[in-house]
Amino acid sequence: MKMALRIVIRCVAFLLVFSMLFLGATEYLRRADDEADEIHAFYNEPKNSIDVLFMGSSPILRGISPMVLWNQEGFTSYVRASALQAPAVTYGLLAESLEYQKPELVVLLCDNIFLEFEYAEREGDLRRALDGMKLSKYKLQIIRQITAEDERQTLLSYVFPLLRYHERWKELDLAEAEPVPLLENSFKKGNVYLRGSEPQAYPQNFMAPSDEAPPEFNEAAKGYIEQTIQFCKEKDIPVLLLHLPKMSWSYGQSMKLEEFAAEMGVEYLDCDREENRAQLNLDPAVDYYDQGHMNLDGSIKLSQWLGTHLKEAYGLPDHRNEGEYQAWHEDYQQYAERISP
Amino acid sequence: MAFTSVQFVVFLFLCATVYFLTPKRYRWVTLFIANYIFYFFAGPRYLIYLLATTITIYCGARQLGKMSSKNKADFAAVKLSLDKEEKKAWKANFTKKKRAVLIPTLLFNLGILSVLKYSGFVGSNLNALFARFSLDITMPAPSFLLPLGISFYTFQSLAYLIDVYREKFEPERNLAKFALFISFFPQIVQGPIGRFSDLAEQLYRPNGFSYERVKFGVQLILWGVFKKLVIADRAKVIVDTIFAYPETFGGTYVAVGALVYCVQLYGDFSGGIDIATGAAQVLGIQLEKNFERPYLATSIPDFWRRWHITLGAWFRDYVFYPLSLSKFFMKVGRKGRKLFGNYIGKLLPVLIPQFIVFFLIGIWHGAEWKYIAFGFYNGTLIVLGILFDQPLKKLIEKCQIRTECFSWHLFQVLRTLVLIALGKIITRAPGVGASVYMTQSMVRNWDGDILCNGGLLKLGLDTQDLWVLLLSSLVLLTISLLQESGIHIREALAKQNLLFRWIIYLAAIFSLILFGVYGLNYNASDFIYRGF
Numbered sequence: 001m002k003m004a005l006r007i008v009i010r011c012v013a014f015l016l017v018f019s020m021l022f023l024g025a026t027e028y029l030r031r032a033d034d035e036a037d038e039i040h041a042f043y044n045e046p047k048n049s050i051d052v053l054f055m056g057s058s059p060i061l062r063g064i065s066p067m068v069l070w071n072q073e074g075f076t077s078y079v080r081a082s083a084l085q086a087p088a089v090t091y092g093l094l095a096e097s098l099e100y101q102k103p104e105l106v107v108l109l110c111d112n113i114f115l116e117f118e119y120a121e122r123e124g125d126l127r128r129a130l131d132g133m134k135l136s137k138y139k140l141q142i143i144r145q146i147t148a149e150d151e152r153q154t155l156l157s158y159v160f161p162l163l164r165y166h167e168r169w170k171e172l173d174l175a176e177a178e179p180v181p182l183l184e185n186s187f188k189k190g191n192v193y194l195r196g197s198e199p200q201a202y203p204q205n206f207m208a209p210s211d212e213a214p215p216e217f218n219e220a221a222k223g224y225i226e227q228t229i230q231f232c233k234e235k236d237i238p239v240l241l242l243h244l245p246k247m248s249w250s251y252g253q254s255m256k257l258e259e260f261a262a263e264m265g266v267e268y269l270d271c272d273r274e275e276n277r278a279q280l281n282l283d284p285a286v287d288y289y290d291q292g293h294m295n296l297d298g299s300i301k302l303s304q305w306l307g308t309h310l311k312e313a314y315g316l317p318d319h320r321n322e323g324e325y326q327a328w329h330e331d332y333q334q335y336a337e338r339i340s341p
Numbered sequence: 342m343a344f345t346s347v348q349f350v351v352f353l354f355l356c357a358t359v360y361f362l363t364p365k366r367y368r369w370v371t372l373f374i375a376n377y378i379f380y381f382f383a384g385p386r387y388l389i390y391l392l393a394t395t396i397t398i399y400c401g402a403r404q405l406g407k408m409s410s411k412n413k414a415d416f417a418a419v420k421l422s423l424d425k426e427e428k429k430a431w432k433a434n435f436t437k438k439k440r441a442v443l444i445p446t447l448l449f450n451l452g453i454l455s456v457l458k459y460s461g462f463v464g465s466n467l468n469a470l471f472a473r474f475s476l477d478i479t480m481p482a483p484s485f486l487l488p489l490g491i492s493f494y495t496f497q498s499l500a501y502l503i504d505v506y507r508e509k510f511e512p513e514r515n516l517a518k519f520a521l522f523i524s525f526f527p528q529i530v531q532g533p534i535g536r537f538s539d540l541a542e543q544l545y546r547p548n549g550f551s552y553e554r555v556k557f558g559v560q561l562i563l564w565g566v567f568k569k570l571v572i573a574d575r576a577k578v579i580v581d582t583i584f585a586y587p588e589t590f591g592g593t594y595v596a597v598g599a600l601v602y603c604v605q606l607y608g609d610f611s612g613g614i615d616i617a618t619g620a621a622q623v624l625g626i627q628l629e630k631n632f633e634r635p636y637l638a639t640s641i642p643d644f645w646r647r648w649h650i651t652l653g654a655w656f657r658d659y660v661f662y663p664l665s666l667s668k669f670f671m672k673v674g675r676k677g678r679k680l681f682g683n684y685i686g687k688l689l690p691v692l693i694p695q696f697i698v699f700f701l702i703g704i705w706h707g708a709e710w711k712y713i714a715f716g717f718y719n720g721t722l723i724v725l726g727i728l729f730d731q732p733l734k735k736l737i738e739k740c741q742i743r744t745e746c747f748s749w750h751l752f753q754v755l756r757t758l759v760l761i762a763l764g765k766i767i768t769r770a771p772g773v774g775a776s777v778y779m780t781q782s783m784v785r786n787w788d789g790d791i792l793c794n795g796g797l798l799k800l801g802l803d804t805q806d807l808w809v810l811l812l813s814s815l816v817l818l819t820i821s822l823l824q825e826s827g828i829h830i831r832e833a834l835a836k837q838n839l840l841f842r843w844i845i846y847l848a849a850i851f852s853l854i855l856f857g858v859y860g861l862n863y864n865a866s867d868f869i870y871r872g873f
Contacts, residue, residue, distance in 0.1 A: 007552050152861055166855050170805045
């Protein structure tokens with residue numbers, strides 16, 4: 001018995017040492033990534049302190065600044081988005097987010113409803129989102145979806161990212177290597193802005209009504225978006241389907257999404273509709289990073305306009321004078337300092 | 342379920358847990374069920390072949406056992422009344438009856454193996470031959486997916502049947518127990534080919550849990566995974582590049598390819614065997630040794646005594662001796678003495694069966710001409726070695742070359758390694774013609790500069806990977822040298838202080854995690870011998 005106990009203690013101690021070294025090695029070899037960091041920093045937000053959750057892919061990640069919304073309107077928000085986010089990831093990420101927060105509104109960017117997501121070719125995009133997520137049943141659901149679509153990928157490599165990044169020792173200068181833990185607290189609240197700009201011009205007949213048939217929805221993506229909306233409804237959380245400005249958008253797509261939103265019983269807001277464009281007053285020559293993304297200036301303009309709309313339409317609260325939200329003022333200060341040229 | 346997969350680790354863990362928790366009387370049943378679950382994962386449709394072999398060999402052996410028992414009783418009853426000639430006739434008659442059971446059973450099982458493995462090869466070659474002589478005949482040349490471990494379990498069960506025929510032991514009465522012997526999951530994939538006399542008792546007895554033994558088993562598994570993932574699969578990148586483009590990578594690259602292929606094949610095969618042996622050890626079962634540091638061999642026969650030992654032993658016991666000691670080869674020896682003199686005539690009953698054995702070893706590896714050529718190459722080396730053994734010894738004596746020293750030993754090892762590496766070119770090149778071309782290119786276009794001028798970086802590995810391959814191969818060599826000098830690594834490690842042991846364990850585990858060739862950047866590669 002004494003011997004058995006000694007063996008058990010030794011095994012447990014060995015596993016502990018191994019785990020510590022494994023975690024340490026993971027932090028050294030992890031591929032540092034803003035998006036994964038921002039997704040992870042969400043967990044540090046006080047429970048039920050977020051009023052609006054923004055979900056979706058890169059346009060919302062780059063284009064919405066929760067700090068601008070806070071400073072202007074006083075409601076709190078967080079962007080849980082990543083580049084070319086698969087609808088399965090959006091669904092899982094939202095479901096997981098709602099375990100931590102009970103927002104007044106979920107804003108869903110769902111332009112990807114028209115796209116077929118190639119899991120086998122989008123490993124990098126998938127990892128950006130999943131590397132930041134804690135292990136949960138939702139994360140496992142997403143991993144199952146990925147491994148079902150791409151047999152080269154494994155559950156273990158998502159649960160233990162070291163098994164994916166194990167070769168990065170080749171890229172590191174071992175003398176100067178430092179651990180890169182995931183971000184714990186973010187002053188950007190999920191927004192990963194882009195500096196620089198690429199002058200854009202609206203294509204001819206941009207958003208002009210036409211008889212041309214719009215592209216079809218991707219059925220898999222549509223299914224996940226329906227599930228996401230349904231999930232919010234079950235939680236009694238209103239959903240706003242949002243389209244953010246981009247040059248490759250059409251009137252047909254906009255109308256089709258509007259119909260879909262109506263079918264689902266949710267509001268649809270299209271920033272490329274003429275009336276909204278007029279209010280937004282974006283300058284394509286300076287406010288775009290590229291064809292499909294706002295740069296920092298564009299994101300500020302966009303957030304200011306959207307903040308007003310959301311505040312009015314959804315009666316969002318103003319926490320700016322509440323003691324519990326003082327950290328948001330400090331975060332805004334940091335944000336303001338960072339974005340100043 | 343690959344040996345290096347997480348599924349296998351989980352399977353082994355569950356199997357061991359259930360095994361040790363099962364009441365002692367039924368532990369063998371747990372193993373039996375585990376074997377069939379394992380085999381089921383490899384492909385349920387292949388179970389039919391395993392079952393066919395199991396049932397036919399079981400029935401054949403049982404029949405032979407019954408015949409032997411009856412014969413013993415009958416013979417004992419009449420023994421005193423028979424004279425010498427009558428006893429001889431009795432024995433001959435009984436042998437004839439036994440052969441009537443043995444031969445159809447052997448042929449049936451060898452038939453399954455032959456049809457699945459060789460029918461495509463035979464068919465396509467016959468078609469080529471018919472076409473050459475403008476004959477309008479077309480033979481079917483089917484291509485079958487080989488059931489997991491068919492070459493291994495067929496040989497294991499044939500050995501059992503022949504041993505029962507030879508009355509070495511009584512046949513197993515319990516079909517499930519016999520099925521357990523044929524299908525033991527760690528060894529069914531790529532050996533070692535077990536013998537009933539060594540393995541059965543270990544499988545059927547209720548092995549208890551032993552921390553030390555499990556620890557040693559896990560250590561051996563880790564070492565096997567290291568050899569496979571860190572060494573063999575990294576070496577594979579170089580080997581695949583060189584042998585896929587023989588026209589681009591000629592000259593010195595061929596030598597590099599051959600040498601690295603030696604490392605790859607050894608890491609791959611012996612790594613797989615270490616995992617199998619370690620897994621069996623966890624369950625309290627000691628498998629037979631299949632490797633004994635083959636690249637430290639001093640001659641080709643010595644190499645074959647150290648490489649795939651259980652296959653060599655199988656051919657020795659069930660092909661070589663029966664042939665060499667057969668009446669036919671005795672006659673050949675006698676005639677040979679008349680024709681070629683005493684020296685060669687005496688050797689003929691050894692030389693010809695040796696040649697046949699290596700031809701069979703060649704085709705055992707696969708249904709391709711290159712494997713037949715490989716068999717001939719080794720057979721020729723062995724035969725020449727035997728023929729020139731005495732003359733060479735005399736020459737060495739005359740030249741006053743010291744043979745009891747390190748330098749001579751090193752020379753022998755390197756000479757053997759070169760011959761082995763040349764043989765590897767035959768099996769790894771796309772075909773016999775390609776291997777001849779590559780060997781010629783190695784001799785004609787030798788350019789040692791590629792070893793220093795970055796030429797090695799064209800082979801698919803970067804500098805860091807080349808360093809990892811070199812250092813890990815040195816670790817393998819060091820361990821081999823230590824073992825060769827009689828040191829038992831695991832036992833020696835167990836005697837060290839805890840801190841030192843843990844440092845070694847953790848270094849081993851993390852070297853696997855960090856330097857292992859796995860993940861999306863690599864195509865998962867299967868064990869080479871799993872394909873045989």
